[in-house]
Amino acid sequence: MPLRIAHRRSAAPKTKDRRIRTTTTRREARREAAAAAGRCSSSGLPRSGSSTPMGSSPNRSSSSSSSSSSVSPPPSPSDRQGRLTTTQLEQLRVEQEVYGIYRLFHGVAPHTRSFTLELWRDKHIEFLTRGLKQLGPNYHVLDANRPWLCYWIIHSITLMGESVNSELEDNVVQFLSHCEDKNGGYGGGPGQMPHLATTYAAVNTLITLGGEMSLSSIHRENMLKFLLQMKDSSGAFRMHNGGEIDVRACYTAISVASILNVLDDELVTDLGNYILSCQTYEGGIAGEPGSEAHGGYTFCGLATMILINEADKLDLPSLVDWVASRQGVECGFQGRVNKLVDGCYSFWQGGVLALAQRLLLIVHKQLESSFISGVQASAECKKSCNFTAEETGQDENLCRAGTSHPENEGEELSDFGFSFIGRHTECGPLFHSIALQQYILLCSQVLEGGFRDKPGKQRDFYHSCYCLSGLSVSQYSWSKDDGGPPLTSAVLGPYTNLLEPVHPLYNVVLHKYYKSHEFFSTL
Numbered sequence: 001m002p003l004r005i006a007h008r009r010s011a012a013p014k015t016k017d018r019r020i021r022t023t024t025t026r027r028e029a030r031r032e033a034a035a036a037a038g039r040c041s042s043s044g045l046p047r048s049g050s051s052t053p054m055g056s057s058p059n060r061s062s063s064s065s066s067s068s069s070s071v072s073p074p075p076s077p078s079d080r081q082g083r084l085t086t087t088q089l090e091q092l093r094v095e096q097e098v099y100g101i102y103r104l105f106h107g108v109a110p111h112t113r114s115f116t117l118e119l120w121r122d123k124h125i126e127f128l129t130r131g132l133k134q135l136g137p138n139y140h141v142l143d144a145n146r147p148w149l150c151y152w153i154i155h156s157i158t159l160m161g162e163s164v165n166s167e168l169e170d171n172v173v174q175f176l177s178h179c180e181d182k183n184g185g186y187g188g189g190p191g192q193m194p195h196l197a198t199t200y201a202a203v204n205t206l207i208t209l210g211g212e213m214s215l216s217s218i219h220r221e222n223m224l225k226f227l228l229q230m231k232d233s234s235g236a237f238r239m240h241n242g243g244e245i246d247v248r249a250c251y252t253a254i255s256v257a258s259i260l261n262v263l264d265d266e267l268v269t270d271l272g273n274y275i276l277s278c279q280t281y282e283g284g285i286a287g288e289p290g291s292e293a294h295g296g297y298t299f300c301g302l303a304t305m306i307l308i309n310e311a312d313k314l315d316l317p318s319l320v321d322w323v324a325s326r327q328g329v330e331c332g333f334q335g336r337v338n339k340l341v342d343g344c345y346s347f348w349q350g351g352v353l354a355l356a357q358r359l360l361l362i363v364h365k366q367l368e369s370s371f372i373s374g375v376q377a378s379a380e381c382k383k384s385c386n387f388t389a390e391e392t393g394q395d396e397n398l399c400r401a402g403t404s405h406p407e408n409e410g411e412e413l414s415d416f417g418f419s420f421i422g423r424h425t426e427c428g429p430l431f432h433s434i435a436l437q438q439y440i441l442l443c444s445q446v447l448e449g450g451f452r453d454k455p456g457k458q459r460d461f462y463h464s465c466y467c468l469s470g471l472s473v474s475q476y477s478w479s480k481d482d483g484g485p486p487l488t489s490a491v492l493g494p495y496t497n498l499l500e501p502v503h504p505l506y507n508v509v510l511h512k513y514y515k516s517h518e519f520f521s522t523l
């Protein structure tokens, strides 16, 4: 288990992120690439989120979703060497690799495609369980993240409907107890200072294990004191004593407080305004005011706002628009504009859209409101031109948009997470859920077990956790009620691929969440 990490004297150099940000947009890069292949369209390339048929990149074939011969390959990066930026070249390389995988997939006989799309559960369980017992020397860099390793691994195993044996479970509970600070919160390892990120990971792990010993090992009173210590006068939270203030800290603090039933007004004060100040002109949410919109922070920001019942303060239509537009030609999500596709955003971005699916009432009200504002602006103009108010046709009732969700009226703060998951969804997914499953199964899944960021990358526990979480969110994206079994058409590949549903606000397997809710609501 990550409780034991073998150390060695000289560490392997940490892989550096060689991707760079450029001023040229991703769309421009693709347009240039398309022009190079003699197939440039004047309108640029369409988004994949709206109409990608499985296996057919939306910008490459509009008429045939089944014939791979009609799909033109992307230009080779070597064709353009020296004329494109590093990021553009990387993008073309990834597109080529993904294209090769999808071409291969569509080349196999239809009856064997299901086999190709299979989730290799046994291999994943083997990879994950091995990591829980013993990690190699390269993992020493994660010495301050050991509760995270517990969460990534145990959550992944639980998503696949399995559990660890009682000896391993006891070991994990004991290990996390050693990470718990006597004044509240969990550190990255025994004796380390408490930190909100590892506190979130430890609490989610213990809830996922779900036994009496596990749940009762969390000292909630001390936890509340620790969370209050991390609260800043701005309304936001800092990651640890003297640490950075950001949206991630806000989410981990509120998620922990909500799931443990200790969320109170003091923790919530001014928090919504801080998150709101992090929503950018793009529509997504940044880590802190003035930064760039990012998928991980957008999830953290939106989930926090829902948990404190202030989601209506955000500009939800533009937020949804930004996230939906991050699903690219590879069928997976990117984390930011101009960045490459990455499997972990299957959850960070896919999770945002799973949340937004239950906020459509507010989205519609905001759209109506902006429409009315437009009408009012137009009416002002008309008035100045001597038109009467009646002639503008305004309906004042429609102007009352932007209130908190009506279903939450009269509820306690800690109940918002519980009632949210019970909401009926009236629409299908706000992204191409089958395309995303295709990317996860064909491009992120490693046949020896585990998942990776993208083809060419190594598997790891973090990406295994968030690819599987994203896969679950996709599979249930057509379900109208919480955790109801999806139709076979909603699950790509054999139906045995179906995972357990998650509570998208906490990313905890749903039946484990319900058990913990029952436990903590009676304390």
Ligand SMILES: [Zn+2]
Binding pocket: 342, 343, 344, 345, 453, 463
């Ligand atoms: Zn990633």
